[in-house]
Amino acid sequence: MKLKDGMALFSLAALWGASFLFIRIASPVFGPFLTIQARVTFASIALVLYLVITKKSLHFKKRWKQYLIIGMLNAAIPFTLIAISALYLTASMSSILNSLTPLFTALVVWIWMKESLSMRKWLGIVIGVIGVILLVGWSSIPFTYDVKIAVGLAVLSTISYGLAGVYAKKAFIGVPPISLAAGQQIGAAIILLPFTLLNLPTSTTNVTILAILSVIGLALFCTSIAYLLYFYLIESVGPTKTLSVTFLIPVFGMIWGVLILKEHISLGMLFGFIVILCGVFLISDIRLKALATSKHMEI
Numbered sequence: 114m115k116l117k118d119g120m121a122l123f124s125l126a127a128l129w130g131a132s133f134l135f136i137r138i139a140s141p142v143f144g145p146f147l148t149i150q151a152r153v154t155f156a157s158i159a160l161v162l163y164l165v166i167t168k169k170s171l172h173f174k175k176r177w178k179q180y181l182i183i184g185m186l187n188a189a190i191p192f193t194l195i196a197i198s199a200l201y202l203t204a205s206m207s208s209i210l211n212s213l214t215p216l217f218t219a220l221v222v223w224i225w226m227k228e229s230l231s232m233r234k235w236l237g238i239v240i241g242v243i244g245v246i247l248l249v250g251w252s253s254i255p256f257t258y259d260v261k262i263a264v265g266l267a268v269l270s271t272i273s274y275g276l277a278g279v280y281a282k283k284a285f286i287g288v289p290p291i292s293l294a295a296g297q298q299i300g301a302a303i304i305l306l307p308f309t310l311l312n313l314p315t316s317t318t319n320v321t322i323l324a325i326l327s328v329i330g331l332a333l334f335c336t337s338i339a340y341l342l343y344f345y346l347i348e349s350v351g352p353t354k355t356l357s358v359t360f361l362i363p364v365f366g367m368i369w370g371v372l373i374l375k376e377h378i379s380l381g382m383l384f385g386f387i388v389i390l391c392g393v394f395l396i397s398d399i400r401l402k403a404l405a406t407s408k409h410m411e412i
Contacts (some may be wrong), residue, residue, distance in 0.1 A: 115404045118346065118349050118350050121345060121346055121349075122346060122350075122354075122355070122357070122358055122361070124342060124371065125172075125339055125342040125343055125346065125358050126358045126361030126362050126364070127365045128334055128338065128339040128342070129335060129336050129339055129358070129362045129365070130361070130362045130363070130364065130365025130366040130367075130368070131188065131330065131334070131335055131365065131366075131369050132210055132331055132335035132336075132367055133195070133199070133204040133207045133208040133370070134204045134209070134366070134368045134369040134370060134373055134374065135327040135328070135335060135371070136148065136195060136196050136199045136204070136207070136327075136331065137203070137207070137213075137328050137370075138323060138324055138327040138374075139324050139327040139328050139331065140197075140200055141197045141199075141200055141319075141397075142294055142314075142319050142320055142321065142407050143314055143320070143324065143328065144312055144313070145193055145196035145197045145199075145200070145312075146193060146196075146305065146309040146312040147309055147312070147314060148196050148306050148328060148331075149188075149189070149192040149193050149196050149305060150302065150305045150306065150309040151300075151328045151331075151332060152192065152328065152331045152332045152335075152336060153184075153188055153189070153192070153298045153302045153305065153336075154298075154302045154332075155328075155329070155332035155333065155334035155337075156296060156333070156337045156348035157298035157301075157302050157308040157335035158196075158393040159174070159332070159333060159336075160291070160295035160298060160340065161220050161295050161299070161338055163291070163295075163337075163341070164291065164295055166313065166328060167291075169289060169291060169292065170291050170292065171295055171296055171299075172288075172292065172297060173299065173321055176285075176288070176296065177300075179284045179285065180296035180297060180299060180300040181300040181303065181304060182284070182300070183277060183280060183281055183284070183285070183296070183297045183300060183303075184275075184296070184297040184298065184299065184301035184303070184304055185300065185301065185304045186276050186277035186280060187274065187278075187281070187297050187301075188297055188300070188301035189297060189301040189304040190270070190273045190303045191270035191271070191273040191274050191277075191299075192270075192301070192385040193305070194266040194267065194269055194270040195207060195211070195266075195267060195270050197263070197266055198210075198263035198264070198266040198267040198270075199263075200262045200263070201254075201257075201259045201260050201263035202232070202254065202260065202264070202372060203254065203374070203376045203405075204366055204370040204376065205366055205367040205370035205371070205376050205378055205382065206220025206221045206248070206252060206254065206267075206382065207267055207366070208272070208362060208363045208365075208366020208367065208370070208400060209264055209366065209367070209382070209386045210245070210248070210264065210267040210268060210322060210333045210386070211267070211270070211271060211289045211362070211363070211366075212359065212360075212362065212363045212389055212390065212393060213245065213268060213271040213384075213389065213393075214221075214274045214275060214359070215359060215393045215396055216238050216241040216242075216271070216392060216393065216396060217268075217271045217272045217274070217275040218274070218275035218279070219234055219237070219238060219275075219396045220238065220275065221272070221275035221276055221278070221279050222275075222279060224252040225276075225279050226324020228310075228349040230266075233311065233395050233396075234395065234396045236392075236395055237391075237394070237395025237396035238391070238392065238396065239392070240388060240389075240392035240395065241388075241389050241390050241392030241396075242392075243388055243392075244386070244387075244388030244389030244391070245264075245268070245385065246385075246390060246395055247284065247381060247385035247388055248381070248386060248389065249264055249385070250383055250385075250390075251379060251380070251381020251382065251384065251385060252379055252381060252382050252385075253377050253379045253389070266388045268400050276328065279284040280360045281293065290327055290344050291340070291341075291344055291385050294340040294344075298331040298336070298396065328403065329356075336399075342360075343355065346358075358369045359393065360390060360393070360394075363386060363390075367386075378386065382405070386400060
């Protein structure tokens with residue numbers, strides 16, 4: 114990999130890792146729904162402007178149903194679940210739990226596409242589950258009822274990503290990846306709108322410049338610019354090397370959490386993270402089968 118491509122890969126991981134930081138800051142202030150509504154709305158505007166500038170077509174009228182579905186599965190549901198769980202979990206733990214996505218993608222591929230799983234893949238899934246138990250059980254966060262629910266929601270978000278990956282492979286054959294990225298953000302913005310209107314914050318006294326900047330960073334940097342970097346890497350180094358970013362995102366999620374939010378990373382969390390990555394490594398080729406064709410990522 115060339116130096117330029119390597120820098121792009123680490124920049125992408127840093128941006129997607131920072132999304133957990135921004136959500137952790139913005140969600141308690143604006144609420145999960147408004148935070149994610151702003152993210153997908155601003156991101157969709159930026160991506161549509163890019164399509165206009167580059168004279169590429171979205172074909173929204175032709176594929177609006179598919180865009181609504183992928184927007185729901187790959188953005189609206191998982192983004193919102195992560196934002197709700199961020200009310201009780203640290204950015205570090207959220208980013209680590211998100212690395213479970215390849216494990217649940219493997220299960221979705223097995224159930225939906227009827228592809229058999231080898232013993233190696235089953236072993237990877239079991240190891241990943243053990244990693245989650247170690248991560249949550251040995252973390253410095255008190256294991257309260259709210260934390261249990263938050264962990265469950267974070268895990269559910271990875272299941273939604275798994276469903277999105279398989280659906281995208283089936284429904285978007287031949288669709289330019291940038292069109293898919295913009296279309297899914299528009300779809301997510303439409304799906305989320307009624308829920309956002311029903312869950313608007315009752316007070317604005319806690320709104321800070323930092324929270325506003327976090328929403329802007331989440332939409333423009335962690336979504337719009339991140340997608341452009343991702344598609345650049347797909348074309349430059351191919352999907353296999355690009356998807357290695359999966360292993361780097363939690364690392365940057367922890368780095369930003371420690372540096373910006375002064376979060377504590379316990380040895381138990383690190384051990385759980387390493388165990389989860391071992392499981393992800395064992396089933397990583399399933400991840401490629403499900404997502405490389407659709408050429409999109411979750412965060």
